[in-house]
Amino acid sequence: MARRRQAVTIKHVAADAGVSLQTVSRVINNGPNVRPEMKERVQASIDKLGYVPSIAAQRMSGSRSYLILALNDRDKTIAEWRGRSGTDWVDQMLLGGMLTCAEYGYRMMVELVDTHSxxxxxxxxxxxxxxxxxxxxxxxxxxxxxxxxxFLAKKNIPFARIGSLEPGPGLRLTMDDEHSAGMATEHLLGLGHTRIGLIAGPEEYSLSGWRIEGWTNAMKAAGLAVDGLCERGDFGFESGLQAARKLLDREDRVTAIVASSDQMALATLEVASDLGLAVPDDLSVVSFDNTPVVRFTHPPLTAVDQPVAETISQAVKLLIGPDRKPLPTEPINVAGKMVMRSSTAPPRVRSLD
Amino acid sequence: MARRRQAVTIKHVAADAGVSLQTVSRVINNGPNVRPEMKERVQASIDKLGYVPSIAAQRMSGSRSYLILALNDRDKTIAEWRGRSGTDWVDQMLLGGMLTCAEYGYRMMVELVDTHSxxxxxxxxxxxxxxxxxxxxxxxxxxxxxxxxxFLAKKNIPFARIGSLEPGPGLRLTMDDEHSAGMATEHLLGLGHTRIGLIAGPEEYSLSGWRIEGWTNAMKAAGLAVDGLCERGDFGFESGLQAARKLLDREDRVTAIVASSDQMALATLEVASDLGLAVPDDLSVVSFDNTPVVRFTHPPLTAVDQPVAETISQAVKLLIGPDRKPLPTEPINVAGKMVMRSSTAPPRVRSLD
DNA sequence: TGCACAAACGATTGCGCTTACGCGTTACGC
DNA sequence: GCGTAACGCGTAAGCGCAATCGTTTGTGCA
Incomplete structure (x- = not known):
């Protein structure tokens, strides 16, 4: 196979426009010190020849690579691809990230890395x-x-941390988990529930803590107790089964559950069905994530929509930035919103305690 | 921001191992004419320094870019990301493609292009x-x-066409749609159904035709008629509603439906519910794709699992190839398989015609 | 022992682009 | 009117790597 070369290079453009390589480069990169008419002439040649700079060459000469790397956990991702994970991170990352990158002439690449390795x-x-x-x-x-x-800080590579409020280097963007959990809880309180359980995420995720915080605050503000009403899962279906059973398979069961992922909410539905509890009459369920699957369950789930795509899009914009000004060190919150469906309703029997 | 340079380059490795750049290059690329002990020495330096070649530089010097491009339709992809499409192509492409690429030291990039533009x-x-x-x-x-x-053929870039049997340049890999549709139909025939409807895909997709073929052949082999039992959709939910209504909202309705996508199967469930038909007692449903959602419907759907990931993985292997030998011109079939769930059962009343 | 020939490695070149720098031109100050 | 500065463009160097060619060393055979 013949060695493949770039069809049309900056050299061809320069020759066609009758200018130096440097001038073409300046036009491409919107550099200063180019007269408008010159810029126009060069641009005409670029369009005429269909020239597109090789990102490899651009990177080589020490400039930008026009590449944003999205790093996902390998195991989590594969679970997601197999349909066994709650959040569709990759899809949303691509939806928010790739399209935004495209706007700025960037590309997005997804890579998988084992966090725990x-x-x-x-x-x-x-x-x-x-x-x-x-x-x-x-x-x-x-x-x-x-x-x-x-590592990234040491290498001086701009990076964004999504969904974490942990202090440290890098841009931080979160989906305001505390507020979201509070919102879900208040929705249920508004319907008249008083025993509202929470299926939280694992401790390794700080967002789990923030959701517990939001739920607790809402409950306390309503003068309600939270003891024994919180169970942990790992966002997966199996763990959701166990957590839901603990909250439901007893006399003083809860009348509503906020689940920290769609898969755990699905599991809650399953447990409710096993126990002969009707949703939403005997049990209201609010889910987190709002992945496509929750529209097709019985009943369709009321869910907190996590604006992952918007958040990633924000991150890309800040990372690319028109100039390389320092990134904000304070966390940026993107608000989630509730999507009402039919898995929530007033409790059948008002608890009297 | 300081201009970022490669931390450790081939030069450093060469210096550390006390050899020329070229020798290091040969070791990296498994080139010939290197003594084992020399190779070992260089490899030791590479490991010691944690050297990794820059793909930009590799591409620059006229060799491979170690990049596989996966091209998806933009609109289709966005619909998918929003949860409105049947197949989770992107997920499966990444699952099959990225992991396989990684095995060979390649990377996979997804890009979106408007087909109809x-x-x-x-x-x-x-x-x-x-x-x-x-x-x-x-x-x-x-x-x-x-x-x-x-275009790709002209540019001499190896490429694979997934899911198409249309003649033309490029490697062709399909998921044997004819066989899959036949399999689904035979499963229903085996349960005793005689009026089996098909919701086919749009005409633009040749795989739609192959599925019709498979279904028709199975029906004819069983001595059954197919007239008026096939409706077309566009793989989306809405089109599924219309198609299902045409097949079900009449006296001589079918007792089983094979839907060409999960979303259209979901729509079929919806229509059945509207018409007061119980699944699977009054109506059996077989779906195509087997995306995660079909495990959580009521009832969970029997589906033909489309081995997209395996197919893409195959494509990657052939495209990369140890050597650049010519790609097979004959289509390669990867067989799908049926996943049994509870949306299929013998018909309640045996049709007597 | 001599020669041909292959294997093993090194030196050089260039991929396409940006950056650094240099020189000529114009604008503006006193 | 001359100096300085800013602008507008060109020239040259080099990024990290593989391809090409050149040089040395080893091997087989007569």
């Missing part, structure tokens, strides 16, 4: 060295991994 | 020029677009 840094280092991205986006649990944050 | 070729050309991938994977409907195939 003991050679994360090695693996990451290799990926960075090979790809040399202009920015990196970290999703949970990577966004809470100090090894990863530390 | 009148400047497909321009858009594609720009992407290719910028990225210079070693191979391209085309999913439907791109895999049936002669403009795209023609």
């Amino acid at each position: 003991d050679h994360v840094e090695r693996e990451l280092s290799a990926t960075i060295a090979a790809l040399q991205p202009d920015g990196v986006i970290l999703t949970p649990p990577h966004s809470e991994n100090p090894l990863i944050s530390g | 009148d400047h497909v070729e321009r858009e594609l050309s720009a992407t290719i020029a910028a990225l210079q991938p070693d191979g391209v994977i085309l999913t439907p409907p791109h895999s049936e677009n002669p403009l795209i195939s023609g």
